[in-house]
Amino acid sequence: AQTVTQSQPEMSVQEAETVTLSCTYDTSESDYYLFWYKQPPSRQMILVIRQEAYKQQNATENRFSVNFQKAAKSFSLKISDSQLGDAAMYFCAYRSARETSGSRLTFGEGTQLTVNP
């Protein structure tokens, strides 16, 4: 079974600064997907960024980028130029690429990010 670990329950960052959220995972599979989801106080789960394991290039979406280290099974999220609206709970998630698994996601514990003005 796969596991996902987020070792930072809480993080804080000053507005306009950069912050990195950590995520490690454990799997015996070679093909999979990794995700970062954002959950603001509204509870809505919002997909921030996605990484395919077969791609060596790190994914980037505007101010959000990842550092994917497949051998180390590490998948960190970097938020640049932090904004007040980035304050939320962030979840790292794993999904097998096997067709029979559907989009079943295994989530980490979450990291609560506070952005200070």
Added chain:
Amino acid sequence: NAGVTQTPKFRVLKTGQSMTLLCAQDMNHEYMYWYRQDPGMGLRLIHYSVGEGTTAKGEVPDGYNVSRLKKQNFLLGLESAAPSQTSVYFCASSYEGQGKTEAFFGQGTRLTVV
């Protein structure tokens, strides 16, 4: 587009009562899921369905039942609610194929069992 809609948004139950949470999606997705979210534990999969008429157990299925009689609906039932089932419940759906991997989530149901 409504996307994934969960009903109700909030509910308080007494121990031993039963209830059904309804999830409806209008994206013609084959796969649907129920997760529960608890503090410090992330989201955990309760049950899921890979198509109309099918269901399967996830990581934490005990105390819950599900049904997928129609493709667009996925129901989660609690036959005899327990305080341990106090949680926020999320429904999600996804389309498989052509490299699409994203799951779409409802807005959650906060359930309190007293």
